[in-house]
Amino acid sequence: SQNWVVMVTAQTPTNIAVIKYWGKRDETLILPVNDSISVTLDPAHLCTTTTVAVSPTFHQDRMWLNGKEISLSGGRFQNCLREIRTRACDVEDEKRGIKIKKEDWSKLHVHIASYNNFPTAAGLASSAAGFACLAYALGKLMNVKEDESQLSAIARQGSGSACRSLFGGFVKWVMGKEDNGSDSLAVQLADEKHWDDLVIVIAVVSSRQKETSSTSGMRESVETSLLLQHRAKEIVPKRILQMEEAIKNRDFASFSRLACADSNQFHAVCLDTSPPIFYMNDTSHRIISIAEKWNRSEEAPQVAYTFDAGPNAVLIARDRKAATLLVQRLLYYFPPNSDDLDSYIIGDKSIAKD
Ligand code: PMV
Known part of the structure; x- marks a missing residue:
């Protein structure tokens, strides 16, 4: 048949x-x-x-x-x-x-x-x-x-x-x-078991579709940003080695420093693009300040943040206790009825296939 x-x-x-x-x-x-x-x-x-x-x-x-x-x-x-x-x-x-x-x-x-x-x-x-x-x-x-x-x-x-x-x-x-x-x-x-203390919290600042697609954004950055050239040749190769080392050693202080710096540099490349691309908004910037302030007030960093081609914050807490404190802080600054955030997604990292 x-x-x-x-x-x-x-x-x-x-x-x-x-x-x-x-x-x-x-x-x-x-x-x-x-x-x-x-x-x-x-x-x-x-x-x-x-x-x-x-x-x-x-x-x-x-x-x-x-x-x-x-x-x-x-x-x-x-x-x-x-x-x-x-x-x-x-x-x-x-x-x-x-x-x-x-x-x-x-x-x-x-x-x-x-x-x-x-x-x-x-x-x-x-x-x-x-x-x-x-x-x-x-x-x-x-x-x-x-x-x-x-x-x-x-x-x-x-x-x-x-x-x-x-x-x-x-x-x-x-x-x-x-x-x-x-x-x-x-x-x-x-693999997913190597560093299973980490907890990822995503603050969905906006669930709307982004304005500049990554394809056209990247094209404009490659064509116009000198910072992108410098980043690709001089910065990233070293950072990759440092990040591999941080992951291998479960060194959260280095992991957090590198991840935050790299997210900020990516958004700096976007600003260095002509015309400039703005993926983050005021709420994203406020979340960065909250995380930076918290990390500086503790003996060791508690959270890493990273933003892709949109305003949503991906926050990586060093462990469950830090994740709880992080969510408390976020809820304090962005209460559930605030207009600044659409929702939170909280979960562990890791994966299953099939
Ligand atoms: O694969 P694309 O075209 O969706 O590009 C993704 C680019 C970023 O998310 C901003 C960075 C990354 O490495 O994922």
Whole structure:
């Protein structure tokens, strides 16, 4: 019969960079101007769930995001689909008598349904979880034999930061040297159990969509910011080594200092772009002041903050006690009925796959 459907569902958490990726040296392949390091979040709080299905009754590739059909015609989807299809292998479901041959995959179409359990494109790296999940789910469906790092290089071509969501724990995206991008992929630095004291609190300053997409923002920064050139060549390479060391030693003081400095430098690059890009707002700035003041009033730093291409604060507390105190402080400055914050998301870091 030609009426069968084969489906795979995968769940992938988002990741938050503590050493930022900002700027591409190749826009089509999505190759960055510097290495970056991230922490993968707990899938219970910020994740994408994607179901991919194949059937001879499907006449074209189609995709739904949060229940609404979206176009797959963009180069990024096409690149991911093509890369996975070229690596597809035979698939056999003996019980149901279904056999898909390697060469059939180029003729078969897929349907993709993806859900985010958090605001899409509000600077919470929704595309990171999305493309990582897409690459992983399609890879499973088509019985692709590549490992997570090789899959990460495919997810990268959907959204740069997506390559880091193929692993849990702490992850480095190695920028690579090759022009074809074959060595621009993610590697795991430490798994989710390595530093499980950390607690992540996200203050959702605004769940609205951001105004400047990361793609156009990066392009403008690469074209106009001298600070970006200096950062990529002189600052980030050293910071990456220091951050790796801080993670290895669970050295929260260094971790916090580096993460905050790198977030602030990324937003400085945005200001140094012409015309300047403002991702943070007054509430973001107030949260930075609250965290800085608190860290300075204690013997050792209690919290790290980092902001992506939007106003939302990702706060990383050194342990559960610090997280409780942090939330108390935030609630004091931003009471539940205040207009300045939309919501809080509180969770551990770490990850599960499949
Ligand atoms: O992968 P993109 O295009 O969504 O870019 C993400 C850029 C930042 O989130 C600002 C930094 C990062 O390293 O994730």
